[in-house]
Amino acid sequence: MKKRHYNIPIFIPELACPFQCIYCNQQKISGRLKIPSEDEIIKIIEEHLETIPVKDSEVELAFFGGNFTGIGVDVQRSLLNLVKPYLKSGRIEGIRLSTRPDYIDEDILKMLKDYGVRTIEIGAQSMDDKVLLLSRRGHAAKDTEKAAEMVLKNGFSLGLQMMIGLPGDTLKSAVYTANRIIDLGADNTRIYPTLVIRDTVLEKMFRDGRFQPLSLEEAVLWSKELLLIFEKAGVRVIKLGLHPSEGLLSGEELVVGPFHLSFRELVLTEIWNDILKDVLNSDNSGEIEIHVPISQFNYAVGYGGKNKKKLLKKFKKVRFVRDNGLFRMEYTFH
Ligand code: SF4
Numbered sequence: 008m009k010k011r012h013y014n015i016p017i018f019i020p021e022l023a024c025p026f027q028c029i030y031c032n033q034q035k036i037s038g039r040l041k042i043p044s045e046d047e048i049i050k051i052i053e054e055h056l057e058t059i060p061v062k063d064s065e066v067e068l069a070f071f072g073g074n075f076t077g078i079g080v081d082v083q084r085s086l087l088n089l090v091k092p093y094l095k096s097g098r099i100e101g102i103r104l105s106t107r108p109d110y111i112d113e114d115i116l117k118m119l120k121d122y123g124v125r126t127i128e129i130g131a132q133s134m135d136d137k138v139l140l141l142s143r144r145g146h147a148a149k150d151t152e153k154a155a156e157m158v159l160k161n162g163f164s165l166g167l168q169m170m171i172g173l174p175g176d177t178l179k180s181a182v183y184t185a186n187r188i189i190d191l192g193a194d195n196t197r198i199y200p201t202l203v204i205r206d207t208v209l210e211k212m213f214r215d216g217r218f219q220p221l222s223l224e225e226a227v228l229w230s231k232e233l234l235l236i237f238e239k240a241g242v243r244v245i246k247l248g249l250h251p252s253e254g255l256l257s258g259e260e261l262v263v264g265p266f267h268l269s270f271r272e273l274v275l276t277e278i279w280n281d282i283l284k285d286v287l288n289s290d291n292s293g294e295i296e297i298h299v300p301i302s303q304f305n306y307a308v309g310y311g312g313k314n315k316k317k318l319l320k321k322f323k324k325v326r327f328v329r330d331n332g333l334f335r336m337e338y339t340f341h
Pocket residue numbers: 021024025026027028031032033073074107
């Protein structure tokens with residue numbers, strides 16, 4: 008039986024990040040953030056482990072926050088040391104972390120390997136230098152290429168994250184980035200639509216009329232294209248859309264942008280909308296039964312029943328059936 012994967016997320020803020028990516032408000036909020044204490048981290052780990060079944064599960068500890076290798080080496084070591092006993096007992100199988108492409112070198116990778124890190128996610132954001140420059144990322148596409156090569160050469164699994172809708176970004180450029188991520192050997196990716204967050208350069212640009220974020224509809228359509236490209240290449244899209252932090256949920260942080268709590272569902276609804284066009288074009292207009300993979304059931308029916316409602320305009324009765332003999336985007340109907 009395939010083991011179920013669980014992440015225990017620990018957020019490590021970059022307290023003194025020397026960069027000024029235009030979409031990020033860390034300069035303003037860093038005073039309010041702090042790295043969790045050792046006790047807090049142990050508490051988070053224990054609380055998660057209590058809820059994760061011991062049998063048939065694969066647990067990874069995930070240090071998120073953008074730039075793990077940008078914090079002091081001593082702090083990195085003490086954080087990694089906290090996980091050691093859990094790796095030894097086998098309760099946690101590995102560590103994953105995210106960082107910038109220009110903060111990786113052979114020495115750091117060797118240290119991370121020794122501490123049981125398995126997956127390194129690099130914030131590529133775009134592989135188009137113009138977009139990187141306009142976003143003041145402070146690195147170029149070639150830095151991501153170099154970092155990806157080093158990560159793979161040292162035996163880690165590679166994640167490459169991308170953003171869509173940054174200044175200068177186009178659908179063509181986003182598709183190019185996705186294809187480069189595939190070529191560079193990523194095993195997984197995350198797609199984040201750009202949001203305008205309060206107290207950022209992007210907010211000022213938006214208010215001055217120099218930047219317009221993607222609409223929700225555009226972000227969904229771009230993500231649909233990208234998801235299909237990654238699917239075809241066997242690269243797992245482990246996140247679509249930003250994790251809803253408290254600030255985003257309350258509206259305190261978000262100025263404007265394509266934020267939606269069910270962003271992934273919206274994207275997959277559109278993919279199934281396209282797939283089901285065949286069904287819509289069939290001669291039958293009476294009752295129809297559509298079999299779909301269990302994992303795709305909600306997406307096939309569509310967000311808010313969108314796809315089913317569309318089919319009901321043509322068919323008298325529409326029934327979706329979860330079929331455990333179908334996988335990925337397979338379906339049958341009669
Ligand atoms: S997004 Fe950019 S500015 Fe913000 S923490 Fe990461 S590297 Fe620093």
